[in-house]
Amino acid sequence: MVEFKINGKKVQAEKGEILLDVAKREGHEIPTLCHHEKLGSDGRCRLCVVEIHRGSRRRFVASCLYPVENGIDVYTDSRDVLLIRKTILELLLARCPGSDTIKNLASQYGVFDVRYTKDTDKGKCILCGQCIRACESIVGVSALCMSGKGPEKKVTTPFDEPSEVCIGCGACAVICPTGHIYIEDKDGYRTIWRKKFELARCPKCNRFHAPIEQLEFISKKTGVDMEELLICQNCK
C-alpha cells in the first residue's frame, strides 16, 4: 500500500498501480488520447501529463504509465499542466483539422483555433498507436506498424504493401479514437489498408457480414467449423 496526495487530497493505492487509474478512481479528470483501458499505453500523446512534486524535486510524468509512489504530491491541473494540455491539443488540431474528436476535446480546454499552418496530408491520425496495439494484442496478427520518423511518421502496413497477415477484421478502425481508418464494404468486398477481402454471405439471410479470411482465422484459432461461422450474428 502506498500513500500520497492528488491535488492536495490524501489517497491510497496498491503498490505499482498506475497513477492515471488511481486519479480516475478518486474523481480527478485527466484527458487521454493514446491510453486504452485494456491495452494500456506507450506514452505517445502526452496529453495525460501531470505535475509531481517530491521534496524539492518537480517533474512532469505521463500519468498513464507512472507507477504511484509513497509521498508524492500530484497536481493534475497546475498552470504548467494546463499549458501542456492546451499546447498538445493545439498541435494536434493543426495536424488533424478534420477530426471532430480533437476539435471537441480542444474546445473543452479552450483551444478553438490554431496559430500554425494546418496540415492537409495527415488525415485524422494522431499517431496514438492504439490500432497497432489492438491488431497485435487483441487480434494477434500484427499487420500494422509505424514507419518513418519525425513529421513523416505514419501508421501503415509493412512497406506500405497490402499486409499478408491482415484478416480484414477492422478492429483497428473500431479502436481508432479519431476515425482515421477507412473501411469500405461494397459489392461483397471489403477494402481496408489497401487490401481487398471477399466478404462471406450468410446462408440464412443472404447478407454479407465478415471477410472470409477473418472467419477462416477464427475457425483456425477456435476450432469452430467454417460452416457455423458463415452464419451471421443475427441469424445464430
Next chain:
Amino acid sequence: MNITLEQLDTISLRYIDAMSKYSKIIKICCGTGCVSSGALKVYEELKRVLTDRGLIDEVLVKKTGCHGLCERGPIVVLGDEEILYQSVGKRNINEDITALLKTIGENEIVDRLLYQGEDKGKRYISPRDIPFYAGQKRIVLSLNGIIDPEDIEEYISKGGYRALYKALLMEPEEIIEWVEKSGLRGRGGGGFPTGTKWRSCRVAHGDIKYVVANGDEGDPGAFMDRSLMEGNPHSIIEGMIIGGYAIGSNQGFIYVRDEYPLAVNRLIKAIESARSYGLLGKNIFDSGFDFDIKIFRGGGAFVCGESTALMSSIEGKSGEPRAKYIHTVEKGLWEKPTNLNNVETWACVPHIINKGWNWFASIGTPNSKGTKVFSLVGKVKNTGLIEVPMGITLREIIYDLGGGIREDKKFKAVQTGGPSGGCLPEAYLEMPVDFDSLTRLGSMMGSGGMIVMDERNCMVDVARYFLKFLVEESCGKCTPCREGVRRMFEIVNRICNGEGKKGDIQHLEELAHAISLSSLCGLGQSAPNPVLSTIKYFRDEYILHIEDKKCPAGVCKALIKFSIQPDKCTGCMRCAMECPVKCIKGAKKEVHVIDSTLCIKCGTCYDVCRFNAVTIE
C-alpha cells in the same frame, strides 16, 4: 591458458625491444579524416619507396589513430612527437614523399609541411609546441595518434590491461567506491555520476546483467567518440571489462553507428585480439571472471543514442525511446539490469584504476572531475579535437587553444552541447567549462561539441539550423516533440523570412516550455534549447528581425541588402571578381555598384572587401 601479469610484461619488453631496432619511426594518421584526405596512399607509397631504397628494416612506418587535426590531414608524425607534418601528400604526393625522405635521411625539416593554424600564421615543429596541443591535458586521448590501434601489443607495451589485472584483484565493491570517489560523471551528455550508476546496477536484482558502451555519436559534425574508438579501442574494452566485473556482468555490447566503418573494424579487431590473448573470454587473469563483448551496429539515428532507444534497437525493435519510470539499471536490455555508459566514460576507467581515484579527482572542478574531449569548430583559427581539464574557461579554449577568431573578427557566441545545446555570448567567456556551469546558463556541455561564431553568424538563423536537424531527427513517437518542434521551426523560419509577427517570441517561449516539460525523452525535452538560449542572450537580434525586418549579421536573405559605400570603395575590383553571379559593375579605380536585382545575397563581396566598403542593410 590464461594470461598472466608476467606475460603482459614479456609482451611489453619484446615490443619495446623490437622497436629499438628501428632508427626512425614514422607515424601516419589513419583515422577517418586522414584516410579520406589520402593517408593510406602516403602510407603505401612511403613503404614502397623505403623498400626500394633498402631502408624498410631501419625505418618503421606505422598507422595510428586520430590526432584531432583531421581538417589538416593527412597528419604524419616523425619519431616520438618530434616533428608533425600536416596535409602530407595532399597537393603533390611525390614531392611530399621526397620531403619525408629528406627528413628521415638528413634530419632536414621541411617548412611547408609544418603545422599551421587556419589563419596561416606561425608554423610549429613539434606537436608539443603547437598552442592547440600545449593547452590540452590528454588522458583519454593520451595514446591517440601514438599507438597503432590495431596492435594490442603496443597498447600492452604502454601499460595497457594492467588496470584490468589490478582491478581483478580488488573487490567489486572497492572498484565502485573508487569510481564514485574519483568523481567520474558520464561523458555522453547527461553527466550522471558513473559510480552511482554502477552501484544501482550492481544491487539490482537479476542474475544476468549487461554493460553497454554508447558509441552512437549522433551530433552533427562531432567526432570525439569516433576518434577514440578508432584511435584507442582497447581503452574502451579494458574499461568495460573492469565495469563488468564491478557490476557483476559477463556480457558487454558496444553500440556503434554504421556510418563509422573504421571504428567498427578497429573495435572488431581489438575484441578479437583481446580474446586471443585471453583478455576477453573465460577466467580472465585466472580470476574466475568471464567477460565478452559484442558489437552492435546502429542505423545512425540521433535518437538511437538515447538509452532506451539504443536498447530497443539492440533488441531488434524500432529505435523509439520509452518511459524510464523504471530505470534501465533495473530493467534494460531484455528487461535485465543494464549499465550504459558513453565510450569516453568507459575509457576513463582504466586510468582511474591505474593512477588511483584521488589522482583523477585532483583534476577538474569540485563537481566535474577529470578531462573532457571537445570538438572545437567554427570561426576559430585552430580547429579540431581537444582534451582539456574541466574547469578551463571558454576564453582559454577559444583564444589560447583555438587561437582566437579568424581574421580577428569579433567573437559573438559559442554553441556547446550539440544540437540541443545552447549559445552563450561574450559575457560568459570566463565561465568554467563543466557540467553544472553551462547547464545553469541554459546551455550544456553535452557530449562535447563546441562551435564558435562571429559577427557574421545570425543567431536566429543558428536556432533555425538546429531546429531543422531536430525536426528531422525526432523519432516522432510523442506529440510535443514531433509536432511542437516543427512548429517552432515554422515560426523561426517565418522570422528569418521577414514574416515575423509581434508576439512570436512569447509564443516560442511558451511552446518551448510546454515541449520541454512534456516530451517523452531527452531529445524533445532539450530540443527547445537552441531557441531559448538565443532568445535569452540575443533577444535584440530577434526583435530586429521581427519588428525592423533586419538581419544585422547579414545572413537572412529576405532581410538584407548589400551595397557599396562610394567614399570607401577604392575600385580594387576584388568584389566584382569574386561575385558568383557577376552583378557588381565598375572599372579599375572606380567606385563599384551592386545590381540589387541580380544579387543573390551570398555576402561574398562583404567578406572579401579589404576596405570595409560593402555594407549590409
